[in-house]
Amino acid sequence: MLSLRRHSLLLLLALGPLLPGTPLAATEPVSRELSLPSGEDIGFEVYGVGNPLRVLWIGPNFGLQPRHRQVAAALGQRGLEVWQVDLPEARFQPTNTHTLRRIPGEMVADIIHALAERGRHPVLVISSIYGAIPALRGIHAWQGGDPEPGVLIGAIFFSPYFYTHVPALGEDPTFVPELYATNVPVYIFQAAKNGNRWQLPATLAVLQRHAPVYTEILDGVTSLFYAGDTAPETRALLPRIPDRIIRAARILQRHEAPLTALPLPAPSSGPATPARLDSRLKPYRGRVQPRPFALRDAAGRPFRRDSFTGRITLVNFWASWCPPCVEEIPSLNRLKQKMRGRPFELISINYAESPAHIRDFMQKVAVDFPVLVDPDGRLTARWQVVAFPSTFVIGPDGTIRYGVNAAIEWDTPEVIRQLEQLWVEE
Structure with missing residues (x-):
């Protein structure tokens, strides 16, 4: 048998x-x-x-x-x-x-x-x-x-x-x-x-x-x-x-599935409560030097950044299939308006969607800042992005000062105050 x-x-x-x-x-x-x-x-x-x-x-x-x-x-x-x-x-x-x-x-x-x-x-x-x-x-x-x-x-x-x-x-x-x-x-x-x-x-x-x-x-x-x-x-x-x-x-089926369970590893010595999605600007604790990039925007124009000094720069990673990403775009637009005339730059980097798809999206949703295309997601990975949206706040000294791994309201008085403090510290 x-x-x-x-x-x-x-x-x-x-x-x-x-x-x-x-x-x-x-x-x-x-x-x-x-x-x-x-x-x-x-x-x-x-x-x-x-x-x-x-x-x-x-x-x-x-x-x-x-x-x-x-x-x-x-x-x-x-x-x-x-x-x-x-x-x-x-x-x-x-x-x-x-x-x-x-x-x-x-x-x-x-x-x-x-x-x-x-x-x-x-x-x-x-x-x-x-x-x-x-x-x-x-x-x-x-x-x-x-x-x-x-x-x-x-x-x-x-x-x-x-x-x-x-x-x-x-x-x-x-x-x-x-x-x-x-x-x-x-x-x-x-x-x-x-x-x-x-x-x-x-x-x-x-x-x-x-x-x-x-x-x-x-x-x-x-x-x-x-x-x-x-x-x-x-x-x-x-x-x-x-x-x-x-x-x-x-x-x-070429393999026999073992019938004996391996022991689970001992619990890590990290915090007992896992990190949650951010609801405000959070001090950044990773590699503080931002990685340079050379990409094209959704219209095909080249865009390059090797230095981030002399201004506050927001680098926002997002995708159109991510509802929180889309929900925070209006507040990013308002933030850019409030920062008009000051040394401030807002750059968004789309994760692996086609330029045609992004252009179609921008016909339906107003986006008042550059949208760059990371065609295969490799740059996103080099910035250690795991969740979308993720936004890095780079100070005038050219180092990453804050990070947010979720969508927030970007034009609140609290956020504006934290950003303005970066100019004071400079």
Whole structure:
């Protein structure tokens, strides 16, 4: 008799690829509910009911979207049974980054056990963005709780974020402890224009200590499952994603997922309360010398800065898909007006969007300051930007004095006073 692992491998090998350009299925899911040992009842949308290989698909911090469901339906038609869940919503909590970080690993482990049905079904875990945190945490808890041999295939993540919190500007992000203790096979699809693109090397440096890890860069893509990403590259890729997932699962099955959980690292000696998004100007504690840059603005004109002395300079990193970025633009416009005639400069640097898209955006939203284009996000990474918007305040001495890792009102009396004090100190 074939082992479960061998059976599931043959099953995947039997699945043919989707034809290029095949439209994603619109099959309606079946609602199912699992009663967990904790007493919680968790509702799922299930596609491909009756297929032997099961997928636990955990929704991200912006919830399950139509594109998630379309891909799940296509996988259901290809022989996988996909169980999609918005875990915070299933627990009657708001779906956001904070609640996903707090999902207990034991709950996800119980779901994996339930889907495996005492070893009858192999299980593949899929998630994206901050949904990757409870996914990894759950796999680690599953390994520590009498796991069934040959059940877990591994994990597939789309542009995963493993940050414990958004760091202050100038600081490197810290990762959840489960990242350091992951030893199951992992496949990462990384969107090339996602805000975390250049944090991928740091993530891999941790993951690859104990786990076999595969990566695939999705060129031209910002966020595959986000409806606002209408780039031609994203639209062309989406129908092919079910086939890519099946191929990734085949690769993961070359490895045995260990049944023993690695110990979690000891808690760091850092502050007990993680940093939060800034609500005001915050003294900058990173590399104080700003990095020079030579970019082009949205109209294609060259723009270069090698020196920042003799004036106050705000350098604002943003993207049009970031609502807080857009919300703070009017106050930045007003700040520039209030500083008119004084040694002050406001520069914004757009993260990896096309000049045509930015020009179209500026037809709808008034932007009264230069908008430069960082075409691949490399400059943004060199400035250690992790969240958007992020703004650096450079004093007349040419050093970074303040940093803000969130949107604020830039023309308040308090902010104006802090900026004017930089001239006094000079």
